[in-house]
Amino acid sequence: MSDLQISLVIIGAVIIVGVVIFNRIQLARYHRKVQNVFRHEHDDVLLNDERKPVFGSGRIEPQFGDEAPSIPDAAVGSANTPVDRQIADDQPAKEPGVQRKTAGIDSMINYIADIRASSPIPHEKLIDLLQQKFDYGKPVRWFGLQEGQSWEEISLDTLSPRNTYIQLKGCLQLADRSGPVTEINLSRFRDMAEDFSAQVQAEVECPDISEAHARAIDLDKFCADVDVIMGINIISKDGGAFVGTKIRALAEASGFRLESDGVFKYRDSETNEVMFSLGNFESAPFLPANMRTLTTHGITFLLDVPRVANGERVFDQMAHIARLFSSTLNGILVDDNRVPLSENGVKRSRQRLADIQSNMAVRNIAAGSETALNLFD
Structure with missing residues (x-):
């Protein structure tokens, strides 16, 4: 290879490296510029209007037309629905509309089977319970109460032989985005809770199936x-x-x-x-x-x-x-x-x-x- 060819190769390599470095510098500047733009807050006069809630009828779909759909009055009917929640003692009261921290046991959206034993429920029975395939069409969660302690959610991952639960709550969610729980699945869940209670010689309290299904339908309508x-x-x-x-x-x-x-x-x-x-x-x-x-x-x-x-x-x-x-x-x-x-x-x-x-x-x-x-x- 002649000296001229070697020189041309070196010059070409220098040019390529220079272009790469220049592009990286330009890209870094662009990123900094964009980041600075997004870092600042800007008030939008058109968006900072006073809120005026309006309730009407008809289900809302995502749209941007001139007519603003409204919310059905029926959805307000259950405003005073009792809620079985265990509130953390160290949580301060908050403004209306902001939910306080809870233990997750919520009778508003769950069918709850309350199981009470006179002595700690055997660890092996708890494992058998949690290993079941809970195919009831909706999420199922279990909570346990140990003597002198607070309610806690339990699962196979958290269960320990040292746990001595004397009370359980099985929660079957009444509705989700796929619709309400069926009356058949509610009955199957109740039967499962009653069978387990008989095995561990505990008492069980289960809500009425028909009433729970009616609540599920009402909750699903609200969610829709x-x-x-x-x-x-x-x-x-x-x-x-x-x-x-x-x-x-x-x-x-x-x-x-x-x-x-x-x-x-x-x-x-x-x-x-x-x-x-x-x-x-x-x-x-x-x-x-x-x-x-x-x-x-x-x-x-x-x-x-x-x-x-x-x-x-x-x-x-x-x-x-x-x-x-x-x-x-x-x-x-x-x-x-x-x-x-x-x-x-x-x-x-x-x-x-x-x-x-x-x-x-x-x-x-x-x-x-x-x-x-x-x-x-």
Whole structure:
């Protein structure tokens, strides 16, 4: 190889290294710039309106039209439903609508079999009980009480031979997002609790099946009325496509993390619960392996209304980030029908969210509470 060829190879290598370094510097500057943009809070006059709860009729679906659906009066009827909760003594009283910390034994959403023994229940019997396949169509949880102690949830993972439980509560959830528990499954659960009590020579108290099923249907109706996911979509103004690398950079700079289900999640720093999410408007999920080559004509922000505490504040935060994405990506906010979403439309959606969460508070099921998270899992 001649000196000229060697010189050309060296010059080419230097140029390539220089381009790589320049691109990394530019990318770092871009990340810092985006992060600084998202770090600042901005008041939005259109979103900071006073809340005026309105209750009407009809089930709500996620939409951004001019008519704001309302909440049925029937959902308010059970506001005074008694709740069997064990409140932690060291928890201060909170404002109405904010659920206090509980032991998880909640008769509002559970059918509870109360088993009382005169002596500690044998450890082997507890293992047999917890090893059963509880196929009742809804979640089942068990709680135990040791003499002189507080109620605690028990499972095969937490059970120890040192535990001496004298009382158990078996909780079958009355409803979830798939509907109410059936009367047959309620009867099967009661029969199982009665059989176990006979084996350990304990007394058992089980609520009436017909009444419990009626409660399950009423609870499911309420859940259907408030089970709403609100979304904000962004599509390109000129019909072009958004690049996956840019979407990911914006998302991570604003606090999202890409998770295994192909959706960016924005989680609460204290509870780790999802506050809102960012997904692809098209069918393809966001996966780490394809973000470099992915392009899409739209993205969607989603907020699961009954699962999020302080919904108005969280909605404001989501809408603010959506506007920043829209500006950076040269996009436009639209509804599910690709109709441009005005500020008044965003404002109405925020008010609708406030009405839903107010109605949940009246029912003593605060949005984002343990009860709500179990119901809307």
